[in-house]
Amino acid sequence: MGDKKVIFSGAQPSGELTLGNYIGAFKNWVELQDEFDCYYCIVDLHAITVPQEPALLRKRSLTQLAQYIAMGLDPEKNTIFIQSHVSAHTELAWVLNCLTYMGELNRMTQFKEKSKKSEANLNAGLFTYPVLMAADILLYQTDLVPVGEDQKQHLELARDIAKRFNSRYSETFKVPEAYIPKVGARIMSLQEPEKKMSKSDENENAYILLLDKPEDIRRKIKRAVTDSVGVVRYSDEQMGIKNLITIYSKLSGESVDDIVNRYEGQGYGKFKEDTAEVIIEALRPIREKVDYLLSNRDYLEKVYMDGANKAERAAAKTLRKVYKKVGFIPRKYE
Numbered sequence: 244m245g246d247k248k249v250i251f252s253g254a255q256p257s258g259e260l261t262l263g264n265y266i267g268a269f270k271n272w273v274e275l276q277d278e279f280d281c282y283y284c285i286v287d288l289h290a291i292t293v294p295q296e297p298a299l300l301r302k303r304s305l306t307q308l309a310q311y312i313a314m315g316l317d318p319e320k321n322t323i324f325i326q327s328h329v330s331a332h333t334e335l336a337w338v339l340n341c342l343t344y345m346g347e348l349n350r351m352t353q354f355k356e357k358s359k360k361s362e363a364n365l366n367a368g369l370f371t372y373p374v375l376m377a378a379d380i381l382l383y384q385t386d387l388v389p390v391g392e393d394q395k396q397h398l399e400l401a402r403d404i405a406k407r408f409n410s411r412y413s414e415t416f417k418v419p420e421a422y423i424p425k426v427g428a429r430i431m432s433l434q435e436p437e438k439k440m441s442k443s444d445e446n447e448n449a450y451i452l453l454l455d456k457p458e459d460i461r462r463k464i465k466r467a468v469t470d471s472v473g474v475v476r477y478s479d480e481q482m483g484i485k486n487l488i489t490i491y492s493k494l495s496g497e498s499v500d501d502i503v504n505r506y507e508g509q510g511y512g513k514f515k516e517d518t519a520e521v522i523i524e525a526l527r528p529i530r531e532k533v534d535y536l537l538s539n540r541d542y543l544e545k546v547y548m549d550g551a552n553k554a555e556r557a558a559a560k561t562l563r564k565v566y567k568k569v570g571f572i573p574r575k576y577e
């Protein structure tokens with residue numbers, strides 16, 4: 244703490260976490276935790292922009308917390324918390340909403356895609372979602388935001404909003420940078436490799452969940468869509484195979500070239516079998532630890548309560564400044 248630079252990132256408890264989340268974002272969270280002052284959030288406020296079953300949302304939020312810890316995030320080193328526990332997020336979001344243009348939000352690719360899918364439930368929250376995300380980030384004077392490729396546009400909006408506030412009211416927010424991995428920032432669907440892997444996919448063979456059992460992982464990789472070229476090559480013309488090589492490389496730490504060389508002249512069968520085993524071995528310790536953590540509810544409660552207290556203190560500082568600058572009368576003198 245103190246002089247360390249600040250990281251903020253989060254994931255929605257709107258479904259189970261996938262291998263895409265893990266490779267695109269969480270692996271970096273774990274790797275960066277020693278070097279930075281990190282805030283890792285379970286963004287339940289974001290999750291209700293699509294309808295959620297309340298009991299399931301509670302269960303997923305707790306399971307997600309267990310997964311954060313099981314992946315290797317140390318609750319002593321990091322501030323791990325639940326977004327709805329820190330009311331400054333929604334308070335700042337309101338102020339930033341008044342500074343964000345409809346046109347900017349209309350351009351957000353994720354909004355355009357989601358609104359196509361859920362025309363019957365086109366609520367205002369889905370539209371202003373990126374503003375809440377900007378509030379998440381800006382509250383903590385964040386330097387770096389480790390995310391996958393699909394969040395890049397939201398990050399750019401957060402930067403624009405920060406700059407706009409700073410220029411209108413004077414320097415208040417740090418302007419954050421995205422931290423996106425060079426390889427693995429966009430893990431693709433196993434069934435339609437031109438689409439990203441997503442927990443909301445209707446076809447469960449399209450994604451691998453962090454808590455999938457070994458037999459499910461073997462089945463899903465075996466059924467993963469490839470091509471008729473028949474050569475293990477890292478090429479945009481073979482998106483399915485390219486995606487599997489990326490997964491293999493990120494989880495085993497071996498270079499893409501080494502992997503391609505190993506399977507030269509061997510077709511896809513053995514390569515797919517080995518990829519499944521690499522995934523199983525990478526996820527096994529996480530799954531086992533999650534089971535253990537979920538049976539220690541008191542511990543999980545302590546982690547999120549401590550996290551909320553720490554986050555609240557940091558967030559309140561920024562919110563106080565913001566309220567003062569926009570011209571609100573302080574409730575009491577500090």
Ligand code: TYM
Binds near residue numbers: 267390
């Ligand atoms: P979410 O919950 O959709 O995803 C969490 C993280 O996983 C990354 N990700 C992927 N990376 C690679 N390949 C994929 N197929 C893949 N799918 C998901 C996402 O890029 C993300 O980093 N709006 C955010 C949550 C959020 C947030 C924030 C993130 C709310 N506030 C503040 C950073 C900072 C979201 O929906 O992520």
